[in-house]
Amino acid sequence: MLTAQRYAREIPQRYRLEAGKCKKCGEIFFPPRLICAKCKGREFETVKLSDEGKVITYTVIRVPPTPFADEAPYAIGIVELKDGVRITTQIVDCELDKIKVGMPVRIEFRKILQEGSAGILCYGYKCVPA
Amino acid sequence: MREVAVIGVGMTKWGELWEKSFRQIFVEAALNAIDDAGVDRVDSMYVGTMSSGIFVGQEHVGALLADYLGLAPIPATRVESACASGGAAVRQGFIEVASGTSEIVLVGGVEKMTDLSAGETTYALATAADQEYEVYHGITFPGLYALIARAHMEQFGTTREQMASVAVKNHFHGHMNPNAQYPFEVTKEAVLNSSKVADPLTLLDCSPITDGSAAIILCPVELAKKISKKPIVKIIGTAQATDTIALHSRKDLTWLKSTADAAEKAYKMAEKTPKDIQVAEIHDCFTIAEICVTEALGFFERGEGGKAAEEGRTTLCRGGTPVNTSGGLKSKGHPIGATGVAQVVEITQQLRGEAGERQETGARVGLTQNMGGTGASTVVHILETD
Numbered sequence: 203m204l205t206a207q208r209y210a211r212e213i214p215q216r217y218r219l220e221a222g223k224c225k226k227c228g229e230i231f232f233p234p235r236l237i238c239a240k241c242k243g244r245e246f247e248t249v250k251l252s253d254e255g256k257v258i259t260y261t262v263i264r265v266p267p268t269p270f271a272d273e274a275p276y277a278i279g280i281v282e283l284k285d286g287v288r289i290t291t292q293i294v295d296c297e298l299d300k301i302k303v304g305m306p307v308r309i310e311f312r313k314i315l316q317e318g319s320a321g322i323l324c325y326g327y328k329c330v331p332a
Numbered sequence: 333m334r335e336v337a338v339i340g341v342g343m344t345k346w347g348e349l350w351e352k353s354f355r356q357i358f359v360e361a362a363l364n365a366i367d368d369a370g371v372d373r374v375d376s377m378y379v380g381t382m383s384s385g386i387f388v389g390q391e392h393v394g395a396l397l398a399d400y401l402g403l404a405p406i407p408a409t410r411v412e413s414a415c416a417s418g419g420a421a422v423r424q425g426f427i428e429v430a431s432g433t434s435e436i437v438l439v440g441g442v443e444k445m446t447d448l449s450a451g452e453t454t455y456a457l458a459t460a461a462d463q464e465y466e467v468y469h470g471i472t473f474p475g476l477y478a479l480i481a482r483a484h485m486e487q488f489g490t491t492r493e494q495m496a497s498v499a500v501k502n503h504f505h506g507h508m509n510p511n512a513q514y515p516f517e518v519t520k521e522a523v524l525n526s527s528k529v530a531d532p533l534t535l536l537d538c539s540p541i542t543d544g545s546a547a548i549i550l551c552p553v554e555l556a557k558k559i560s561k562k563p564i565v566k567i568i569g570t571a572q573a574t575d576t577i578a579l580h581s582r583k584d585l586t587w588l589k590s591t592a593d594a595a596e597k598a599y600k601m602a603e604k605t606p607k608d609i610q611v612a613e614i615h616d617c618f619t620i621a622e623i624c625v626t627e628a629l630g631f632f633e634r635g636e637g638g639k640a641a642e643e644g645r646t647t648l649c650r651g652g653t654p655v656n657t658s659g660g661l662k663s664k665g666h667p668i669g670a671t672g673v674a675q676v677v678e679i680t681q682q683l684r685g686e687a688g689e690r691q692e693t694g695a696r697v698g699l700t701q702n703m704g705g706t707g708a709s710t711v712v713h714i715l716e717t718d
């Protein structure tokens with residue numbers, strides 16, 4: 203169950219693509235972290251991720267988990283953004299058989315799912331062909 | 333550190349056991365292990381279970397299962413590392429015996445999965461991935477391994493036929509295992525033409541949903557020599573490693589670094605190399621996983637895992653290193669927490685020469701590799717008999 207509190211905590215990342223950039227080595231972490239996995243630095247500045255990137259790998263989900271039961275089939279990929287950060291995201295506004303590795307994409311703000319019987323709408327990023 | 337032996341192993345028939353409860357399937361396997369060892373007491377126990385809270389609404393399973401085994405007041409601890417929970421429990425049992433803390437330790441693994449609907453089960457399994465940054469977007473476990481499969485195809489030219497050959501081989505092994513959930517053979521065409529789950533993976537690329545349990549008894553080698561009537565099987569290497577929880581955080585999507593890291597340590601501890609391994613049980617939750625694991629364990633060069641499987645270099649009695657003689661997760665079944673323990677059961681039986689129809693002739697050194705999530709955790713054990 204996705205609670206309102208759990209949802210609210212991730213809003214800066216999901217709505218605004220906020221990430222943490224290590225002040226010592228420059229590595230960008232999405233979501234932000236408290237300690238750098240690369241240099242152990244503990245000071246970060248908040249940066250916004252690039253909204254442009256390319257598909258590294260992808261799949262089409264045909265057997266969905268319960269919260270996405272009505273959505274299948276849908277495409278999900280790992281996208282590498284221009285700042286080098288990789289994210290898992292749905293690939294939409296594109297025919298499923300037209301998706302290719304290396305395809306340029308752009309991040310857009312979309313509805314992700316409708317949670318529970320109350321039908322609370324959950325938002326976040328998806329990517330579309332650039 | 334004391335040397336540690338496996339003196340008892342136990343399993344039951346795996347499958348959709350709707351008439352049996354979580355506690356019942358565990359106690360059956362544990363009693364089989366106790367009887368096989370011929371011991372009249374157990375000093376401590378570990379239980380690998382991934383998600384009993386979601387599957388059957390039960391936590392606190394260490395105490396529950398010790399109680400139902402009639403073993404209270406011994407210490408009993410649950411160990412969780414997603415699909416590697418069983419392997420991690422074996423390692424804790426090893427450490428407890430090796431350190432001299434306990435003499436006779438029972439390690440069990442159990443999962444009761446079939447009470448839930450397919451959608452609920454898919455969701456429960458997905459808790460092993462990053463809940464906020466992978467699962468939130470609608471990814472599933474078959475989906476995550478499909479992402480790895482696509483990357484492996486792009487990078488190395490691995491084919492769907494090569495992936496299918498892993499399923500064919502594991503079902504060939506599994507059809508000789510009476511405890512397997514699906515003890516029958518499948519053809520390459522059947523795998524390729526089965527229903528799509530997450531492209532490019534189809535239903536027969538995936539391990540099934542299973543109820544099942546497995547258990548082993550560990551004790552110091554010195555004690556084993558006094559009380560055991562069977563060939564002594566020693567655990568000569570144990571290692572565990574972690575990697576990023578999210579698949580997308582890895583620079584190299586097709587390299588299972590936690591497996592490579594754990595294997596390197598286990599080989600070093602055991603003073604063995606990949607060439608010394610004569611039989612292996614590895615984590616084929618999906619066909620592509622077995623291909624990547626055989627590469628990370630050093631059985632084959634990078635990118636060669638699919639070709640090797642297709643050429644029969646991982647099939648029983650073909651002169652190579654047979655992989656998943658039990659049928660693997662694919663044919664034997666994958667009751668999450670039980671899998672890592674059942675791998676040790678199979679290798680122990682192989683090294684004792686008790687594997688029946690699926691015996692690899694003369695096997696003396698075996699390896700188990702049990703992996704959590706998309707490889708965020710791995711446990712490797714190396715076993716040997718004299």
Ligand SMILES: [Zn+2]
Pocket residue numbers: 224225226227228229238239240241242243
């Ligand atoms: Zn840093």
